[in-house]
Amino acid sequence: MSPGAAASGRDTLMKVIVCLRPVPDPASRLFVNEDRTWIKDAELSFVTNEADTHACEAALELCERVSASRSEAGEVVVLSIGRDRAARVLREGLAMGAARAIHLADDDFEGGDEYVRARMIARAVEKDGGADVLLTGVQSDDLGGGVTGVMAAELLGWAHASVVVGVNAVEAGLRARRELEGGLIETLELATPCVLTIQLGINQPRYATLRGIMAAKKKEMKTWSRGDLGMAAGDVGSEGALCQVTEVRVPERDHRVQMLSGSPAEAAARLVEKLRLEAKVI
Amino acid sequence: MILIVAEHADDRLKPISRELAVLGRELADDLGRTLTVAILARDPASLVEECRALGPDRIVTVAGDRLEPYDPDVWTAAVEALVSEDEPAFVLAGHTSTGYDFLPRVAARTGRPLVPACIEWQRHGERVVFTRPVFNAKMHMRVTPKGEGPCFVTAAPGAFPPREPDEAGSGPPQDGGEPRLDAFDVDLSGLPVRSKRIGRESAAAGALDLGSADIIVAGGRGIREKEHFGLIDDLAEALGGAVGASRPVVDSGWRPRDYQIGSSGQTVSPRLYVAVGISGAVQHLVGMQSSRCIVAINKDADAPIFKVAHYGIVDDLFSVVPEITRTVRALKGQSPPVGSAGSGRESD
CATH class of the missing domain: 3.40.50.620 (HUPs)
Structure with a gap:
């Protein structure tokens, strides 16, 4: 479906754009790079950011429910920034059931902070003719600031809700459940268009079926460069970032931790003795 | 300023x-x-x-x-x-x-x-x-x-x-x-209402109050499957403590929401906190880092949980935890005031 058709059909079509971020596999051992500004990531395997897979599932469910209740078609579009890794996570999103993908790929996109990412996302959403809902994961497993989605909402001029653990379409827009501290949940009604940042545990992301994987190969994937987004070189990458990375380092381990080694039985025995005689807690 | x-x-x-x-x-x-x-x-x-x-x-x-x-x-x-x-x-x-x-x-x-x-x-x-x-x-x-x-x-x-x-x-x-x-002085009354709170409730019924527990053994994602959570239950029972969980355990439905320790769950500071297979996300640490004694068992030596722990064991939890449970049981079996015919203390 063309952006034009999507835009013109938006009165009756629920269009949801989901941001998918490729991040190093959480099981990876990480090392700081030569100039100490990031990790050595060339050799790492990348996966879709965990919270983003929940966001993708939430988008698909939202559209399926809308389609079922109003007999209208919903459309899920997946969006990612980066080179081959981004294309791979987009294909996963397509295999899960998204209708089409937007790949923001340009050598100039390397580096950058949440503000840069949010600007690029907002530009891409606008260029694609807008949407009813933009979803992101609550935070990424790389920068982990949890603010990109909220910033994108501001740049788009949309409402938002962060840390969402439940969402439904209602007459007025969306009804979302938001997680607060201490086990509190608040329920909000939001006008669309809006941005939601999706918390882990909101759903069980579906696995791509073989048929889904095959179908994904035929789905549309647009690739947009910096120029396509109408952004200057100084707006993107580390040049566009509002914070300069001074250093990435392995956190110092607090010296108070005592590591107990040996076979499982030896380590267990050492631990129990320490707890009894040194810490005196059992 | x-x-x-x-x-x-x-x-x-x-x-x-x-x-x-x-x-x-x-x-x-x-x-x-x-x-x-x-x-x-x-x-x-x-x-x-x-x-x-x-x-x-x-x-x-x-x-x-x-x-x-x-x-x-x-x-x-x-x-x-x-x-x-x-x-x-x-x-x-x-x-x-x-x-x-x-x-x-x-x-x-x-x-x-x-x-x-x-x-x-x-x-x-x-x-x-x-x-x-x-x-x-x-x-x-x-x-x-x-x-x-x-x-x-x-x-x-x-x-x-x-x-x-x-x-x-x-x-x-x-x-x-x-x-x-x-x-x-700023006039906020004219702003459009785009989001409106229509309700607020506690996520869990709050049946489980971990705040008063003296000893907590908490399991995390490293447990891998619901069926394995018995390891945590066993160690907690041996220590006479309560069972807690990190977010992924609750999200996966292995334990109910009221077991969750962390910023979106319960905040605890027991005498002893044993974190098993918990990597130590910031949100989890906020809920337990003031515990008096923290033990972390994780196969990833880089896991942030070791930054707040007092004692750490880097190993497979499925080998280590049963050993700890066995050692604690043996110790307790020997310690009651009524003299028992039990064997001597486990060697170390």
Whole structure:
């Protein structure tokens, strides 16, 4: 479906754009790079950011429910920034059931902070003719600031809700459940268009079926460069970032931790003795 | 000037506000600036007294019916107005469901830097360098905000603990005496209502109260399957403790929501906390790091849980945990006052 058709059909079509971020596999051992500004990531395997897979599932469910209740078609579009890794996570999103993908790929996109990412996302959403809902994961497993989605909402001029653990379409827009501290949940009604940042545990992301994987190969994937987004070189990458990375380092381990080694039985025995005689807690 | 946006609920300051005051005072003193606390509330007067105890040089109140219940659009407008009026060097809020919800909007609206989840800061010459955890706290990143003008910072809960009141040198400072009290007038009534709170409830029925437990054994994602959670139950039983869980366990449905320990679950500080297969996400650490003795068992030596632990074992939990349970059982089997014919203590 063309952006034009999507835009013109938006009165009756629920269009949801989901941001998918490729991040190093959480099981990876990480090392700081030569100039100490990031990790050595060339050799790492990348996966879709965990919270983003929940966001993708939430988008698909939202559209399926809308389609079922109003007999209208919903459309899920997946969006990612980066080179081959981004294309791979987009294909996963397509295999899960998204209708089409937007790949923001340009050598100039390397580096950058949440503000840069949010600007690029907002530009891409606008260029694609807008949407009813933009979803992101609550935070990424790389920068982990949890603010990109909220910033994108501001740049788009949309409402938002962060840390969402439940969402439904209602007459007025969306009804979302938001997680607060201490086990509190608040329920909000939001006008669309809006941005939601999706918390882990909101759903069980579906696995791509073989048929889904095959179908994904035929789905549309647009690739947009910096120029396509109408952004200057100084707006993107580390040049566009509002914070300069001074250093990435392995956190110092607090010296108070005592590591107990040996076979499982030896380590267990050492631990129990320490707890009894040194810490005196059992 | 350093500006703090205080958080409050039910006419009381939330603990994060005191932590913000610690960071704010450090920055203000080091940079030779003043510290202002902003209270955004329907009736800010009720919070002024508590804010005085934070030791600011100035308290600014912003009153408005639209400020409660919290609405990010309204708080964004209020703080943006304050910032353009006062031009603070740094604006601090909590990395909380309030702070990370509105401060990124203010930062994006003004096109100024934001440092999320700040845990530490340093002076590098004229500039301030902030530290934030990245890669799930496996790495720390130091960042320097670019340019001149306000910089926005959300402070990670627990990173700037207030001093105990009885420690020397604490208490409301400083030399200046009473803080100045200003009312800031901004019309928020005309903002469109785009999001509206229609309800608020506790996520879990709260059947399980871990807050009073003396010993807690908590299981995490490393348990891998629901069926394996019996390992945790067994160790907890042997130690006479309660069972807790980290978020992934609850999200996967292996244990109910009221077992969850962390910022969105229960906050605990038992005598002994045993974290099994828990990597130590910041949100989990906030809920348990004040425990008196922390034991971490994880096969990943880089797991951030070891940063807060007193004792650590890097190994496969499926081999180690049953051994600990067995050792504890053997020990307890020997210790009752009534003499038993049991075997001697396990060797070590």
